[in-house]
Amino acid sequence: MEGFNKTLNRLLVPSLPLTAWIFFSTVFAYGSLCYSPHKALFTIIFAVIFIVSVWGVLNRYRHLIFKGKARFFSIAVILILLTSIFFIINRNIYTRYNSTSLPQSLENFYVAVDEVEKKRYTLELHCFLDQGKDSSMITLFYNGSSSFVKGDRLMVLKRVNKLTTGYDSYRLRGIHYVSYVDDEDFLIIDKSQTNLRDMIREYIKSTALKIFPEKTASVVLSIFTGNQSYIKKETRLKFRDAGALHILAASGLHVAIIAGIPAFLFFIFSRNIVLLISALTVGFYLFVTDAPISLVRATIMYSLFVFQIFIHRKVNSFNTLMITAAIVLLIFPWEIFSIGFQLSFGATLGIILFSDRYGSTAGSLPLFIRNTLAMTLSAQLFTTPIILFHLNQINTISVISNLFIIPAASFFMYSAFFALLVGQVPFISIVTGVFADYSYKLLEKLVEIFSSFNMNFFISEGYIIILSLFTLSLLPLIPVKTISRLKFAPVVISFALMTFYLKGNLSANNPEGVIKIGSSLIEYSMNNSRSISLDIKSTEDIQPLLDRLRALNGNFTSMRVKNLSYPNLRACKILSSEFPIVQCSFCAVPDITNTFKSLLKVLDREGISLKFEIGEN
Template sequence: MMIMDKPFLLVAIFLSLGIIISKYLEINIVLLFIILCLILILSIYTYLKRKDSTILLLLAVAIFGMIIGANALHSKGMYDNLNNKLVSFDGIVSDVVAKDGFSKYVLKPKNKEKILITQYGGVFPKDGDLVELRGIIQLPQGKRNPGGFDYKLFLKKNGITALMSVNGYSVKIIKKNADSIIERVFRNTKERIVENYSASMPKNDADFVSSVILGEYNVEDDILNSFRITGISHIIAVSGFNFGLLTVFMMFVLNIFHIRRYSAPIIIPLLIFYTLITGLPPSAVRSVIMASMALIASSIGRNNNPINAVSFAAVIILSFNPLMLFDIGFQLSFVATLSILLLYNPVKDMLKIKNEKLKEVVSVTVAAQLGTIPITIYSFHNLSIISLLPNIIIVPIVSITVILGFLSALIGLIFSPLAIILNMINTPIVELILFLTKIFAEIPHASINVSVPPFYMIIFYYIALLIMISSLSKINKLKVISLILLTSMTVLFVSTLIPRNLEITFLDVGQGDSTFLRTPDGENILIDGGGRPEYNGSSFDVGQDILLPYLLYENAASLDAIFISHTDSDHIGGILSILDDVDVKRIFIGRQVQEDENYKRLMVIANKKKIPVFQLSKGDTITIDGIRYYVLSPSSSIISENPINNNALVFKMVYQNVSILFTGDIEKEAENALIDDNISSDILKVAHHGSNTSSQKNFIDKVNPKISVIMVGKNNYGQPDSEVVKYLESKSQLFRTDKDGAVIVDTNGTYIHIKKMVGD
């Protein structure tokens, strides 16, 4: 495979490298711009001397990527100086999502960056409305935990740089339909198409077709999960699959009327219009650029190079929005397309399937999955085992739904009764798709959780794929791949020989506690697991959405022990949520003074999975990998005041010369009972989220911590208490998960090193 006949592939690679470098290095944009100018001048000089300037030009592309990446990632935002300040704005509303009791929408003030608004109560505005509102600006934060979701980057790539929560009385709708005529045309067209589906199809079917055709993403969570489990979630999106079908269908129609020679000027504007209606997702932009280049090449009698076309599309998108490189949709779309283009023929040649059509479908599916598996595992920590079969059976059926959906959308804008007939025809087909997806998703172990592999293994994997499709002889391919495997195994083996410290991560799970320990010998221990918030009907689950992804990121799908301080939901909820997804050797919990529903649920799951549960009390000592856990509470004397909190499991963890006191949610009564014990510790996990019901001065003085950690999130309880915070700051170095994100302690048993996710 000659790479020089695909110049935009090289440009895309070097541009991406520059953007990636800009994310991890501090860059002086002015200095880089000067260097870029000098390199371009040198390139021109080299070209005039009739010498090859390719390397210089690619270096210039990489530097250009660093400049635009640094500008997008690190430049000061318009709202940076307004954080936590009360402000008023007026602007145009878009992307409204209304739910029970609240609504989320994007506000675009004039000549300012977008703000994501959450409005509680009142009259909710609609897309295109001009509103005036008043609220407190908040800046979105990045990763709160290692391997966690970067909310700030997610919003920023969509042009949103601030958040605001407002009450209904703070919002005034000034004018309806205040957006531009062009925006109204696209918005009204999209709304009419969605209404057309909704008026003549069952809700789930209409939502599915709207998602596939328009990228609405209104599919119910359980249906979406079924598509994820079966490995076909890519069809619930506007993708190259849609554009390919639409282009082929329009070519077919033009051929009927014998005007195929005008395909480019007719089809390209329609594809662009469709892309604008869908909101310009990366997959759609890529597809329309590739389709346009193919149509233009065909109309002027030139050969189209699809690899060059997809690379050109990537360059265009990244030049306008370099942050899209970190978008999972962008990554999957481009890698899947390149994988099909590069791997389809080699895979097809290897398959021994007699039916040619089936062979083609299998080849496309396998080629795409070979390229995207590492990205899927790294991003979602999940792998569908059965995905090949649903892709072979369900995806061809989806193509019928897509064609009928397109026809219905187009005809519905002109003559809705005919569109209703098409929707009625489409409904049983959609029902079949949803039914088959559900059946496949219910197959045991259809999808498995997978720990994130080391990054070097992902690099080695892609190098091996490239070697497989290279022009090397079979024997040389075998030699190179064997060398890659040997190198991987050597790196893995050497990494196990390097001495490691004890690492303690106080996770940011919002209003709750969860701490993860990795011992020097690699044993994994979890202390509490946060819990699930019950507000606004949210489907957010601390266990599934924070704790499990973190454990898989840390390659800790197997836990050597879980310690549970007590059974309040903000400590045990996340554990109950993930117990079916991880292997657990044993569970330790304090002796129970009352068995509530959470404890009963714990015992049911533990008995089902045959996990031994040990109830601990004062005087017990647990030793795991040379680390001792001295149990200080509960004692034989039950504290009747707030019994679940005050009889919680409290223990002092000791690793060589370093000690940490874990206090659960104990209050003053329990602190008084512990005051005469050996509670002096280097690190204090502050009790009850810094509440004024705990952390008495005499207790803090007795612990005498060098470092204190308050695990707390947004709440209505006044936690942490300002006086408690003030006193802890006077006695120790204080960290808070609501401000610092996860707090990571690394110790060799003598020295302690602290890192925080936010601010470092």
């Protein structure tokens, strides 16, 4: 119980009720604008967390609470502060979401580019209407060859309608217009000068392509620019199956590695100087990347950590996480519904709360293995339900694979960083580039080994059984002597049972069959052909059909498109990025629509060959 009380005291910090109130206010605001059962449920959950945390914090700090009139004055100030936060959050979210004053459609209008996101298949141009004077935004999806930077002014020539019901993911961010554009749909009115960030990223790109082979360069660019579009599908799928996809995405792991570089380079300086350089290096890393929310979270947390050391305050990781969450939500309130935000904060919360306890249950193991296991397991306590909810996936080999992959990835990142640093120095750049390339080949080999076990599972049913088996891994966290004697055994049993259960379900699947919903269907064969045949008639059928297809966990390599309807082409586009498809066949002569052209670009990007079977059904 002593350990439990210690953990409880660490959690009862003033930032907890404040952050819980911000969470409550944010979910309440969005729930009042676009109701859903999930939003209502989490509104109640955060309200309860707020009430309990207020009671706990007041009870812990009761000796500091003012007496008499000062107490009532303090309570009044706190109530005014909380009320102000509630109304400010609700007002800002409503202003961003409300579009009643905006026209139903736009045509021949001007926009100013605010942000350029390079996705796998398109450029996403997030633009302000009327050169930024209006708070509303438009997102343009572009597939052409032109390049853009922040500040470019465009004239959009096509008609764009305002978003209506069903596009809340855009409207919650203040984006009320969305359109796909080709080169003939806009004119570049004013070209902004290339900014510092773009010049740095261009240097990284040119240097990486110069000193690394293509495959290694793509991973280096993904890690150091935060843009996963450089990664080939084959590489991404292998990392996913090995339970190491987080290695390719700029996140807290990469911040920890980047932060450690100044400690190695400037070891002769004092601790405070090294920490300052380290914080600036992490900030520079955030500046260069596309600033994914996981990286924003890690950067803010590290900056607060350094600040607390500078002012000689005892570092409380949980307090730092709560302050970070509050800052992120106040600036980017819509991120509360994003899987990136939930995974990043969920993993960090699990590590802070449970890593020490897990580490103590594996006391006989070497320190490095014990710490890595403890961090991986504690992070998964919250991320596993989140991934199941959003992606219908679970990986049962990640606990073991990360023991080997994380050290190899860290070594690769350090070697790649130094190679980029001296990338323009003759001979030295070649040596460091070769060294980094070999370190990546080691990482790649480890990923291939663990992905070959095929222990990344897509599921469409049996959630309760899987979560029940997963809860066995929580037993080491219970501070009871009888259970503590079991050490790490419950964790091993939990993951073994989940693997046997999921593998057993796979063996029960028919090697050939038809998945049907209404008039839409997908035929599949997991024999030698490893093929799928699409005949989807309705857009509403795409998601449930694909969920059931994914649950087969088949490595399909060929795809046949029986009709050229929008739902069929849309499903074909999704599957092309999720399965190792190498050939796509069409059973009819296509009309060259924008949808079909978009699909062709996806197939070309993924190296998928085309075949036309005219006249076959």
